[in-house]
Amino acid sequence: MSVGTAFHSRTEPHNRKMQWREWSGYFAASVYADFHDIEYNAIREQAALIDVSPLYKYEIRGRDAERLVDRVITRDATKLKVGQVYYTPWCDEAGKVVDDGTIHRLGSASFRWTAADPQYRWLKMNASGLEVEVEDISESTAALALQGPLSRAVLEAATGESFIDLRYFRRRAATVAGIAIDVSRTGYTGDLGYELWVAADKAVELWDAIVAAGKPYGIRPAGMIALDVVRLEAGLILLEVDYTSARHAMNSEQAYSPGEIGLGKLVDFDKGDFVGRRALLDERRAGGPRRRLVGLEISWPDIDAMYNARGLPPSAPAVVDRSAIPLFDTGGRQVGRITSHGWSPILKKPIALASVPAFFERPGTRLQAEWTVEARRGRVGATVVETPFLDLQRKRA
Numbered sequence: 001m002s003v004g005t006a007f008h009s010r011t012e013p014h015n016r017k018m019q020w021r022e023w024s025g026y027f028a029a030s031v032y033a034d035f036h037d038i039e040y041n042a043i044r045e046q047a048a049l050i051d052v053s054p055l056y057k058y059e060i061r062g063r064d065a066e067r068l069v070d071r072v073i074t075r076d077a078t079k080l081k082v083g084q085v086y087y088t089p090w091c092d093e094a095g096k097v098v099d100d101g102t103i104h105r106l107g108s109a110s111f112r113w114t115a116a117d118p119q120y121r122w123l124k125m126n127a128s129g130l131e132v133e134v135e136d137i138s139e140s141t142a143a144l145a146l147q148g149p150l151s152r153a154v155l156e157a158a159t160g161e162s163f164i165d166l167r168y169f170r171r172r173a174a175t176v177a178g179i180a181i182d183v184s185r186t187g188y189t190g191d192l193g194y195e196l197w198v199a200a201d202k203a204v205e206l207w208d209a210i211v212a213a214g215k216p217y218g219i220r221p222a223g224m225i226a227l228d229v230v231r232l233e234a235g236l237i238l239l240e241v242d243y244t245s246a247r248h249a250m251n252s253e254q255a256y257s258p259g260e261i262g263l264g265k266l267v268d269f270d271k272g273d274f275v276g277r278r279a280l281l282d283e284r285r286a287g288g289p290r291r292r293l294v295g296l297e298i299s300w301p302d303i304d305a306m307y308n309a310r311g312l313p314p315s316a317p318a319v320v321d322r323s324a325i326p327l328f329d330t331g332g333r334q335v336g337r338i339t340s341h342g343w344s345p346i347l348k349k350p351i352a353l354a355s356v357p358a359f360f361e362r363p364g365t366r367l368q369a370e371w372t373v374e375a376r377r378g379r380v381g382a383t384v385v386e387t388p389f390l391d392l393q394r395k396r397a
Contacts, residue, residue: 007053025054026053036225043189053143057138066078077103083105084171091257097257102186120134142206147193155194163194171185171186190388233389235387256291290357296353297351322339325341325371364383
């Protein structure tokens with residue numbers, strides 16, 4: 001049975017249509033407004049608040065905290081400085097991704113770890129023989145994403161200090177209305193943004209303070225539907241949609257290495273040993289990952305023609321479709337699948353993430369995607385493109 005997050009008493013009144021979904025045992029708003037476009041626009045043009053408290057969160061402390069982190073993740077934890085944040089995957093012994101998330105270095109011997117799936121048992125198993133404490137802080141720590149081009153102005157108004165010097169994937173402590181928070185320059189929108197980490201019993205006070213500071217900037221809460229659209233535009237992957245966790249895979253075809261989901265650059269073979277390293281070395285020696293995650297632009301004229309053939313006006317997918325859709329080469333042979341697709345309001349075109357054999361990863365490669373109109377299947381053109389689809393300089397500025 002789902003329960004409300006620490007922010008629920010503030011998010012619930014905004015959700016007038018009671019459109020909730022389940023996220024890790026919590027209620028998460030699908031959409032607050034009558035339609036998600038106004039929330040999408042807040043993220044892309046103003047400032048938006050997104051309750052991301054259902055993320056699993058762990059604090060790792062002790063003399064061997066760095067050794068544990070380095071043993072598990074594919075990146076070099078010894079290079080992660082205090083005040084810095086890593087985005088990284090971590091793998092099982094077969095080199096298949098268990099999950100992906102962020103690692104925040106809080107001190108010389110302390111880290112905050114975030115993940116989409118529970119990781120406590122995995123961390124404890126890998127902590128064998130190390131002098132380290134792993135604490136599950138998922139319930140005691142709330143998280144609020146403040147995203148959008150005006151998010152820095154809102155944060156500065158709320159804290160009374162400048163954040164121009166907090167660079168991309170960095171973090172530091174701050175206070176809002178006397179409330180101690182940790183601010184990280186991170187997010188899941190591909191835009192300028194921050195994530196605010198706060199003790200759960202102070203969450204409501206933080207919400208009120210941020211909303212008050214954000215009123216002159218048109219701040220509003222945004223739900224999961226709008227978040228799904230912006231993360232697709234940013235080319236960001238979603239667990240159990242764009243790839244399956246090795247923990248949940250029913251067979252080898254459902255398990256993915258980092259290189260198969262676009263995270264190969266985050267594997268550091270020059271650091272010490274880590275879980276999955278030998279298997280990933282074997283993959284590299286064999287010529288690299290056999291599958292790749294690519295971006296696709298889907299032909300709108302082809303979609304329009306399918307609707308026109310049935311005497312219907314064209315219809316763009318308003319929300320991100322997470323169902324698998326077959327992909328074919330130009331000869332009609334099925335070669336892969338679309339994992340996420342939808343309409344980009346800012347790019348004015350349908351876009352998708354897709355898993356294809358390595359042979360088809362080159363930008364400009366022509367493919368065909370299955371498309372259904374009025375229960376009749378057809379095929380439309382799809383072209384491989386670089387991701388992210390939308391690369392906003394302000395997210396790093």
